[in-house]
Amino acid sequence: MKYNEKLEFDGNNRVPVVFITDENFAIPTCVAIISLIKNKDKDTFYYIFIIADRISIETENKLFSLKKDDVNIQLIHISSEKFEGIHEGEKSICVASLSALFKFEIPNILPLEDKILYLDGDILVRKDLKELFNINIENFYVAAAHDTGKLYFKRPIIKEIPSYFNSGVMLLNLKRLRENKIPESLIETKKRQETTLMDQDVFNIVLQCGVKHIDIKYNFLLLNLHRAKDKYKFEQINALFNSSYKNLEDVEEKSHIIHFSSRDKPWKFVDGVYSKQWFSYFRMSPFRDPPNISDIKLAINEYSQEYQDVRKVNTNPIVHRAPHEKKEGIFQKHHAELNTPQNKIKKLKNQIKNLEGEVDQKNREINALKWTMETHKQLIKNFKAESRSIKQIYLEKNVSSQDYGKLTVIIPYRKTDDLQREENLDINLNYLSKLGIKNLIISQHSDESAKPLLIEKYGNLFDYFRVYFSYADGKLFNKSRAINQGVIKSKTPYIAIFDVDALTRNENIYQAIYLLDKGFELVHPHDRLVKDIVDKKSFIEDYDFEKVKSPTQQRDWADGGIVFWNKRSFIDIGMKNEHITGWGSEDNEIIFRANIFQLKQIRIDDILYHLYHDRLKVKTDDNFENMKKMMYITSKKELLNEIKQWPWLEEAKKTIHEDLVLTTENTELEEELFSKK
Known part of the structure; x- marks a missing residue:
């Protein structure tokens, strides 16, 4: 399908989606895309744009491999070097890279799209997103969910902007954004005003009068809500979203997108909240390599030392109850919110034995390859330095x-x-x-x-x-x-x-x-x-x-x-x-x-x-x-x-x-x- 012939698909079935990634975030982004594909309706056609910041050829090919008859993949290569120096400050609590600033430029990067669904890479999609994409935003810049941080964070900007939303899931009216030159306004605001988050604060400052709020099910900040559970009452969530959910488990069950927006990502801990679900999609990805042995060892050691008194585990990934320090409730350690039974520890130890030899060999090969590559990088640098002086001589001539x-x-x-x-x-x-x-x-x-x-x-x-x-x-x-x-x-x-x-x-x-x-x-x-x-x-x-x-x-x-x-x-x-x-x-x-x-x-x-x-x-x-x-x-x-x-x-x-x-x-x-x- 040609990019400029998008209308040949039924407008209700074609769902354009855009992700942004660099080399460091390519694996989570790939997993997010796989979850998007695996949970789509049969008649939905996803047209996925990936704005790629200096990714390797190997990574590019792995992302391209996700393409199917009803899923198109297009990579757009751009470098974030132009944003260097734009996000600085001691008060920054940002976990995103500079690549996230390309969110500001999506309307211009995709000039043929009038409406698109932007998704962060640290998500899992659990249901088809056609319903979300078809929300009418003709008179709005963006449709997005309230950031639940306003219930438990004390940052002034959250209190000052009543419409403050989370920018990890956004339905964007690209046509309206372009017409009103919003991309330029976002960049200028970012340069002028110090913000603690990479892009989210700026979006809220500029778009606060053009937001249509959507249900929490489209952007469920699961880890954030659990970590701050003692700082709010569940009734406040229903009041914020004008919803009628029974509890967090009810939200989780009905959620379309689960967003891991905190530092506690599910791929960092084998026994974390939603780690099991995340890794189930990871194993379907082209990046499925042996797990990091040191990470597994760390998780096992910490679990064994601190949770020896666990006797009974409820496998629900959100709420579990087990005796710990004579207290019922969620464990204090974030990496142990989802408890791993002892027999899983044995299984992981066996995995380590089987994989350590293989990983050691791969590490030796990688180190040798890195040494060779560094040698050749220096060779190329020397050559480029010579080439620059040569260019000054030869490229000044106007050849007609x-x-x-x-x-x-x-x-x-x-x-x-x-x-x-x-x-x-x-x-x-x-x-x-x-x-x-x-x-x-x-x-x-x-x-x-x-x-x-x-x-x-x-x-x-x-x-x-x-x-x-x-x-x-x-x-x-x-x-x-x-x-x-x-x-x-x-x-x-x-x-x-x-x-x-x-x-x-x-x-x-x-x-x-x-x-x-x-x-x-x-x-x-x-x-x-x-x-x-x-x-x-x-x-x-x-x-x-x-x-x-x-x-x-x-x-x-x-x-x-x-x-x-x-x-x-x-x-x-x-x-x-x-x-x-x-x-x-x-x-x-x-x-x-x-x-x-x-x-x-x-x-x-x-x-x-x-x-x-x-x-x-x-x-x-x-x-x-x-x-x-x-x-x-x-x-x-x-x-x-x-x-x-x-x-x-x-x-x-x-x-x-x-x-x-x-x-x-x-x-x-x-x-x-x-x-x-």
């Missing part, structure tokens, strides 16, 4: 035109039934033809050849147009193999590897050829900044990049998309690693090798434009092992010993001794199959 005859554009391609992918290919090829690109190769790795169709449709757009096909035999798309085949068949000194969905400005192509002429071996036409082209129809009217209004995304690992190479250098360092299948990791891995070989490379200070489409990135389990193997290599000598074993290099090396200029003679060899239309 270049000889496109020196360059072959290679597009790796797989034939699918995905109409968006075919649309992106069509846009890309017509754009490159309009720029005057002369030589273009489509290298296909699929089960079915699209060569005749592609030649018929696009053969007349370029002076030299070839389609090469390699049979996939039902295996996963091997982008690296497709690229390598295209490089082997190319007959120019320079190559440019373009993803089907990647575009760059014409002047960047001029600049790249100029830089290759000056001795650079590798040129990136962007500085890890990416913009999605969502409104493609408007864009292709005149291919005007100024029309692209989507937010700029900082992608620190963006080593692909479009890359210009000296062909000889590309082959000398081993070409693409065909052991890495799918797509994504192969770009980072070859740049790792380029750094080891100390290739002369440079980045042009511009943006990579991405033709938007829904996609689930797919990689094999072997990719991580192959990447890890390469990351252990620390010298050029080791790397040469590795790549000389790669079978695809033998044929490639022959091509660098050929005359790398297109002539009438060598183009006629395939004229019968590839004649211009």
Whole structure:
């Protein structure tokens, strides 16, 4: 489904939801999403946006893996570095990271959405949220639940603002927020006024006259209410929410969302309130690794020492009664609010024995890998420092035109039934033809050849147009193999590897050829900044990049998309690693090798434009092992010993001794199959 075609789904069934996460909070966010999916109605279509603050490729792929036929996942990459220094103060009681400030910018980050449900990552969703999303907020900025802290906290702001709400679950009227420039007001208020919470106080200051309050069942602060149970009476909850619940257990039973908004998160303690439920969803997640042994030991030791007199346990996760210090009621230690029977202690101890050996081995591997990565980080830092001075020399020159005859554009391609992918290919090829690109190769790795169709449709757009096909035999798309085949068949000194969905400005192509002429071996036409082209129809009217209004995304690992190479250098360092299948990791891995070989490379200070489409990135389990193997290599000598074993290099090396200029003679060899239309 295209992002700008959201209305093709029934408006009552499509529920757009947005989360914000960084690397540290990715696991809880993933668990929250799983609970959202597992408890949805069959006819609900969740369109989930994840605003991702500098997460790793591995984490990105795990989040993408949650995508289903009725659940779409879209990641939006932005860096929170711009917020540094905006939240300071000794009185801060904030547990959130700077990433939470992106809540202020959601209306602008998602310009095509008029209404959306924002959810914090420290929640569990227990029921379908279509009912919540369909609440009418036409005349409000936000629908949210009262923050129950006003019953037991003494912070002045809670008392001063009667409508004070919790910002962990918000139904946002994005259209109204944009029209009244509220995002800008929120940022300015945050800069001007010191607040103890990251975003919640500011939301309440700015939106206090535009709030529609919702039932506590949509944002039940379970841990907070239990910890402060002696500071309020339950009747106050019903009075605050205008509800008629019997007790906390009744609220819990009917709740749609349980929000762990305090510091006492359920994943921190194996025997905490709602830990059992949280871990049941965690075990369904792609992050399900062995538990942290030290955390288990700590929980067992503390439990054994302090609660030896426990005899009877009620398994209700909210209220339990057992004799402790001759007192009935909730245990004083927050991590023991949900008591674990003694037989569970034995089970956990057995788990420790079984897992300790495995964890120790993994820790040794991780430490070795960290050492290697730090070494290479320093190597890259040194190289970047040199590159900055080089940029000042070479990028000051205004290059107006270049000889496109020196360059072959290679597009790796797989034939699918995905109409968006075919649309992106069509846009890309017509754009490159309009720029005057002369030589273009489509290298296909699929089960079915699209060569005749592609030649018929696009053969007349370029002076030299070839389609090469390699049979996939039902295996996963091997982008690296497709690229390598295209490089082997190319007959120019320079190559440019373009993803089907990647575009760059014409002047960047001029600049790249100029830089290759000056001795650079590798040129990136962007500085890890990416913009999605969502409104493609408007864009292709005149291919005007100024029309692209989507937010700029900082992608620190963006080593692909479009890359210009000296062909000889590309082959000398081993070409693409065909052991890495799918797509994504192969770009980072070859740049790792380029750094080891100390290739002369440079980045042009511009943006990579991405033709938007829904996609689930797919990689094999072997990719991580192959990447890890390469990351252990620390010298050029080791790397040469590795790549000389790669079978695809033998044929490639022959091509660098050929005359790398297109002539009438060598183009006629395939004229019968590839004649211009």
